[in-house]
Amino acid sequence: MEVEIRLDMGEAERDWNKFRREVLEHTDIIKDTNFQEIFSDAAQGARDITSYFNVRGSKGSLQTLTEQLMDTREEIEAIDKTGSSAIYGDNKAQAMEDLQNDLKELME
Numbered sequence: 756m757e758v759e760i761r762l763d764m765g766e767a768e769r770d771w772n773k774f775r776r777e778v779l780e781h782t783d784i785i786k787d788t789n790f791q792e793i794f795s796d797a798a799q800g801a802r803d804i805t806s807y808f809n810v811r812g813s814k815g816s817l818q819t820l821t822e823q824l825m826d827t828r829e830e831i832e833a834i835d836k837t838g839s840s841a842i843y844g845d846n847k848a849q850a851m852e853d854l855q856n857d858l859k860e861l862m863e
Contacts, residue, residue: 820861827854 827850833840834847843850 817861820857824854824857824861827857 830840830842831847831850831854834843834845834850839845840850
């Protein structure tokens with residue numbers, strides 16, 4: 756039993772040494788790579804993406820613009836039904852222009 760364990764440990768040590776040699780052969784790649792910079796860039800990218808959406812209880816720009824579009828659409832529908840809206844009065848042209856500008860901004 757003791758001989759088997761020693762043989763297994765010897766094999767494990769040889770495998771470990773082989774692994775270390777292979778890693779050392781590629782240390783130039785590892786040394787040349789600035790992992791901190793890569794992770795920092797990735798984290799910043801994630802923060803940029805999430806800033807468009809509802810994060811930590813605040814509304815992001817996509818959500819705000821979408822709600823604004825829906826509100827303007829409701830105002831236009833009110834003008835069509837009753838001839839007037841609470842925000843635009845009877846100025847449907849201004850409501851349509853605002854809707855178009857908000858949609859363009861949302862698409863950008």
